[in-house]
Amino acid sequence: MYSIGQIARRTGIKVPTIRYYEQMGLIDPPGRSAGNQRRYDEAGLERLGFIRHARALGLSIDMIRDLISLAQDKEMPCDRAHEIAAQHAAHIREKIARLQRLEAELTRIENSHDSGTVGDCHVLAALTDHSQCMSEH
Amino acid sequence: MYSIGQIARRTGIKVPTIRYYEQMGLIDPPGRSAGNQRRYDEAGLERLGFIRHARALGLSIDMIRDLISLAQDKEMPCDRAHEIAAQHAAHIREKIARLQRLEAELTRIENSHDSGTVGDCHVLAALTDHSQCMSEH
DNA sequence: CTAATGTCTCTAGCAGCTATAGCTTCAAGA
DNA sequence: TCTTGAAGCTATAGCTGCTAGAGACATTAG
Missing domain, CATH: 1.10.1660.10 (Multidrug-efflux Transporter Regulator; Chain: A; Domain 2)
Known part of the structure; x- marks a missing residue:
């Protein structure tokens, strides 16, 4: 015990x-x-x-x-167990895909250089302007 | 307004x-x-x-x-904005790596076939026995 | 026997919303 | 102008999966 x-x-x-x-x-x-x-x-x-x-x-x-x-x-029968596992795996794969799209955006934002002041900060600009994005999220 | x-x-x-x-x-x-x-x-x-x-x-x-x-x-200066973005990107990359490890495990579990009853269900066995895993999570 | 550690229940807090209740306000049609 | 239905208001509680605390009781090593 x-x-x-x-x-x-x-x-x-x-x-x-x-x-x-x-x-x-x-x-x-x-x-x-x-x-x-x-x-x-x-x-x-x-x-x-x-x-x-x-x-x-x-x-x-x-x-x-x-x-x-x-x-x-x-x-x-354990079909239901397989189903739950498969469902979850699909869910994880979706999550990965989504995160990879985010990662691509963030990398793009990270790599865009600017003059170093808030006024023309590319990070802030990219966040303000969704149309700069290359994919949906 | x-x-x-x-x-x-x-x-x-x-x-x-x-x-x-x-x-x-x-x-x-x-x-x-x-x-x-x-x-x-x-x-x-x-x-x-x-x-x-x-x-x-x-x-x-x-x-x-x-x-x-x-x-x-x-x-x-907007260094801090860049820093926040970089930090977050790193965090996302970690998350992706983690999910990919999970995904690999789940795929392995999904693909292991069994006789179809709970008694020797590979999904349930894999969940019970961590030592079957190929990577840490 | 005592002191330290472990355990008990109950309650509240975290993030980031979402939902509900009971009310008041607004805008458009008759 | 009046009415009606949609939209807005505040306050509170709920969601997931824990985690942290308070204050009391149990166990165990020395």
Whole structure:
């Protein structure tokens, strides 16, 4: 049996975050000690590892809750899990594309030199005038 | 003179967001009509355009406030503006790199096929077992 | 047994909005 | 001029995913 602090150290998730995940319904409320402190078993540890990894990959709390609930029954088809992963991957790819467009704009702005005073600062001008942009954002 | 709704339509910023920017100190409180409604002039319109563009490029409210305050005096050097832009560009590049690592992991997970049941679902397995990952995240 | 550390609950705060409620004002048509 | 419907006002709460604090109680090492 692990205390919440031990679990925190082993998973790398902070103590208040673990309590937050419990509140959000991502982990089952664990047993308690005589003095009302949370006591976790191996299953709790594994569950938190799963959550941590999923969060690190950018999955939302809601997606993780879905994945956990469908992982309950080992016999069920897992199409939905694949779907969630694919959806998320698509979302990430969109984000990357968007950021790359921003990055291109910022690089262009960065590289345009000016006389060094606010009056003709190209950074400020570029921000004021959207029509200078090479792509949508 | 424009009402807040006209400004919203012209800038593409929603009405409550404009009020929020005012509260955050990004725009000067505009004049008011006899009945206490906000009335904007061209300067207000331009300022909001600047903010919209800066936000679209991902700059934070704080950064934008800085940029606005240093843009007040046309004679001042604008090194700080360049610095803010460069800092932000670096930040975006980091974000892109991070997302690309995630994307690689997700693609790997997506492409690993399994028998289709939760019991040996590769998506769930990959999420449970961080050691399968090819890079840090 | 004591002192230090850990844990408990509850509440509030972060960013950047968005939504709602209950009210007042404005503008256009009859 | 009156009316009606849209638009505006303020104030407050909610969203995501945590994080930080207060004040009280539990556990554990020495």
